[in-house]
Amino acid sequence: MGRSVVYVGQIDPVLKKVWMGLAPPKVEIFIWQALRGHIVVRNVLFERELLTEENVSCPLCKDDRETVDHLLLYCTQFNVDGSARGQPGEAGIGGILRDDSGNTKLVFSKFIGIADSNMAELLAIKEAFLIFVASEWSTNTELIIESDSLNATKWVNEPNSVPWIHRQILFQIKGLKKKIKNWSVVHVFREMYGIADTLAKSRVYRRSDILPSF
Numbered sequence: 001m002g003r004s005v006v007y008v009g010q011i012d013p014v015l016k017k018v019w020m021g022l023a024p025p026k027v028e029i030f031i032w033q034a035l036r037g038h039i040v041v042r043n044v045l046f047e048r049e050l051l052t053e054e055n056v057s058c059p060l061c062k063d064d065r066e067t068v069d070h071l072l073l074y075c076t077q078f079n080v081d082g083s084a085r086g087q088p089g090e091a092g093i094g095g096i097l098r099d100d101s102g103n104t105k106l107v108f109s110k111f112i113g114i115a116d117s118n119m120a121e122l123l124a125i126k127e128a129f130l131i132f133v134a135s136e137w138s139t140n141t142e143l144i145i146e147s148d149s150l151n152a153t154k155w156v157n158e159p160n161s162v163p164w165i166h167r168q169i170l171f172q173i174k175g176l177k178k179k180i181k182n183w184s185v186v187h188v189f190r191e192m193y194g195i196a197d198t199l200a201k202s203r204v205y206r207r208s209d210i211l212p213s214f
Contacts, residue, residue, distance in 0.1 A: 034068055042066035078128045078145045082112075082120025082152075091115040093124035097131075106131070121149035122169045125156055125185060129176035142182040153187040 018032050033039050042058070043065050045051040058066040080095035094109040108131060112123055125145055132143045147153050155162040155170060162170045177183060 037068050039068050041068055043068075078132070078143065080121075080124040080128050080145060080147055082115075082117065082122070082124040082149070084115055084117045084120045086116075088114050088116040088119070091117075091120040093120055093127055095124060095128050095131075097128075118149070118151050119166060119169070121147060121152035122155065122166055122173075125152055126169055126173050126176070129173055129180070129183075133176055133179045138180055140181075142184070143180050145183070145185045146188045147185065148188060150187055153185050156185045 018028050018035065021028075030039075037044075042051055042056045046053065046056040046065075056065050058064055078095055078097045080093070082091065082093045084091035091112050091114065092110060093112055094107070096107045097105045099105055108127060110127065112120065115123070125147060128145050129143070132138055137143075155166065156173060159170045159174060
């Protein structure tokens with residue numbers, strides 16, 4: 001996926017199209033970084049000698065090296081994010097589901113009222129579970145949810161560690177887990193979250209929701 005900045009002595013025309021104002025600035029920056037191969041994935045950390053060879057595999061599929069191409073195009077994932085304007089404050093959640101060919105299957109973006117950032121992140125994960133359980137994929141496809149929140153991913157994987165104020169959400173997520181054959185919730189670096197982050201923050205400023213369709 002990484003591209004050279006120079007194309008026959010000129011700026012690569014594909015890179016020029018990134019800055020046409022067709023998406024929010026944060027999404028444009030994310031696409032620019034992806035095209036140039038500058039997203040911090042495990043293969044990049046290995047090349048910088050910050051990871052060893054045995055730790056460079058994709059944490060989702062365990063089969064291939066985690067390169068930008070592999071993570072964005074070839075590994076099924078539900079990217080989610082939550083955003084709050086204050087602690088607590090008006091909050092929104094968003095997410096995007098892609099299949100293993102890189103095709104977008106659905107997106108969601110919702111205003112959730114008043115919440116802190118931890119609650120917003122947990123509700124984004126819960127929404128991904130809810131959507132997946134209601135879909136045609138729930139019976140034969142593994143659900144992989146990615147979040148940039150260390151707290152939320154830890155609490156979902158270790159429910160006994162969650163603060164009491166969020167236990168009701170974790171109880172609801174626990175019930176949804178039982179309806180899915182295989183699932184995993186993993187933490188990834190914030191750099192991977194341009195689209196999901198934009199979807200979450202857009203609901204803070206605009207109250208109309210974007211809901212999934214199957």
